[in-house]
Amino acid sequence: MKLKIAIQKSGRLSEESLRLLKDCGIDVNNGLSKLKTEANNFPLEIFFLRDDDIPQYVEDGVADIGIVGENVLLEKNKKVKTVNKLGFGKCRLSLAIPKEKKYKNIKDLNGLKIATSYSNILSKFLKKQNVKAEIHEISGSVEIAPGIGLADAICDLVSSGSTLLTNGLKEVEVVLRSEAIMIATKNLNKHKTEILEKLLFRIQSLKSARHNKYILLNAPNNKLEAICKILPGMKSPTILPLSVKGWSSVHSVVEEDQFWEIIEKLKSNGAQGILVVPIEKMIL
Numbered sequence: 579m580k581l582k583i584a585i586q587k588s589g590r591l592s593e594e595s596l597r598l599l600k601d602c603g604i605d606v607n608n609g610l611s612k613l614k615t616e617a618n619n620f621p622l623e624i625f626f627l628r629d630d631d632i633p634q635y636v637e638d639g640v641a642d643i644g645i646v647g648e649n650v651l652l653e654k655n656k657k658v659k660t661v662n663k664l665g666f667g668k669c670r671l672s673l674a675i676p677k678e679k680k681y682k683n684i685k686d687l688n689g690l691k692i693a694t695s696y697s698n699i700l701s702k703f704l705k706k707q708n709v710k711a712e713i714h715e716i717s718g719s720v721e722i723a724p725g726i727g728l729a730d731a732i733c734d735l736v737s738s739g740s741t742l743l744t745n746g747l748k749e750v751e752v753v754l755r756s757e758a759i760m761i762a763t764k765n766l767n768k769h770k771t772e773i774l775e776k777l778l779f780r781i782q783s784l785k786s787a788r789h790n791k792y793i794l795l796n797a798p799n800n801k802l803e804a805i806c807k808i809l810p811g812m813k814s815p816t817i818l819p820l821s822v823k824g825w826s827s828v829h830s831v832v833e834e835d836q837f838w839e840i841i842e843k844l845k846s847n848g849a850q851g852i853l854v855v856p857i858e859k860m861i862l
């Protein structure tokens with residue numbers, strides 16, 4: 579029995595969804611042109627679908643798991659489980675208005691006609707903010723709506739903001755921050771749950787690896803104690819003697835967020851020849 583995963587057929591999440599599987603060591607038969615394909619070395623069947631359809635397929639159990647933007651899941655409101663955040667496909671759902679319009683605060687949205695493909699998320703947001711506006715649902719090219727007189731404002735996905743800019747719009751409120759997530763059907767059988775756990779274990783080791791760097795440096799032996807205190811490592815740093823007398827090589831793992839702070843401390847404690855290398859996988 580194979581686990582069935584639904585990923586976006588062609589769009590912003592397609593490439594990274596496939597790359598995620600590949601980085602997990604899963605060899606997918608080339609098949610973006612097809613509706614489905616299989617992995618050669620993992621019990622996985624891959625369906626290529628429009629992202630909007632993925633939550634429904636997973637709710638119905640036609641696919642066991644799927645990769646979609648959180649924004650799509652929230653809009654569709656299907657009964658599925660979110661099993662993991664994947665760290666790619668980051669964007670925000672924002673309200674924007676023509677750039678020449680004045681904007682002080684959210685009350686300025688009262689009475690406006692807002693075009694969006696995300697009417698469920700938007701209406702909840704407006705209700706919570708106590709704003710009364712008219713929502714006009716359209717399925718695509720939302721950003722041109724104000725320009726052609728279809729609406730006064732839009733609510734759409736933004737990443738860099740360049741699409742807004744080229745359409746003469748400015749972002750005024752962030753409704754939601756989103757990234758790609760993995761969702762799963764509610765009643766997965768034992769066998770498929772085991773396959774999913776295997777997959778999640780691999781994804782976790784990629785995520786940990788991405789957050790950490792491998793660091794190597796040289797230090798005089800009389801500074802080793804101070805340097806080891808700065809470098810926590812997975813257990814403790816590895817210390818190897820250099821062929822030059824009185825010096826050692828220190829190896830450890832550091833978290834990305836603390837990275838620069840740690841480097842500065844190491845330097846001021848006498849570390850030299852610091853090398854930092856990415857980690858491909860990290861099994862904790």
Ligand code: ATP
Pocket residue numbers: 586587588589590591627628629630646647648649650667668669735736737738756757758
């Ligand atoms: P489909 O043909 O599958 O329906 P689509 O046009 O609806 O595709 P894409 O534009 O490919 O969807 O976006 C897929 C997902 O990528 C979005 O739902 C969102 O989660 C994410 N995303 C990341 N950055 C952006 C962005 N700048 N604009 C739109 N979506 C983005």
Ligand code: ZN
Pocket residue numbers: 628629630
């Ligand atoms: Zn779509």
